């Protein structure tokens with residue numbers, strides 16, 4: 447009897463997943479699956495993959511512990527006033543700085559590459 451090829455295994459949420467790359471503070475790249483249908487943001491995706499992003503304020507743009515640099519040339523939505531105010535007070539801010547908690551996981555950011563900003567020690 448002919449036995450067919452084993453079916454390919456697909457991730458159950460394949461259609462709702464994008465890939466993002468996070469470069470940690472040691473320079474290691476982590477290619478992560480990020481779901482577009484769970485109202486997640488980059489801070490939460492990093493935390494869910496146990497990367498060292500604290501997210502102290504829970505995503506309210508009030509702590510900058512999710513500060514990251516946008517490395518790829520994706521055009522993200524403009525930062526809100528709250529995000530800009532927080533970045534004004536953060537350390538190590540660059541032109542490509544964003545708060546990870548304000549970057550929503552959507553299809554538009556598929557392939558996004560970010561680098562975690564240094565942890566500020568006060």
Ligand code: FES
Nearest residue numbers: 501507509510547
């Ligand atoms: S988690 Fe606090 S500003 Fe992003």
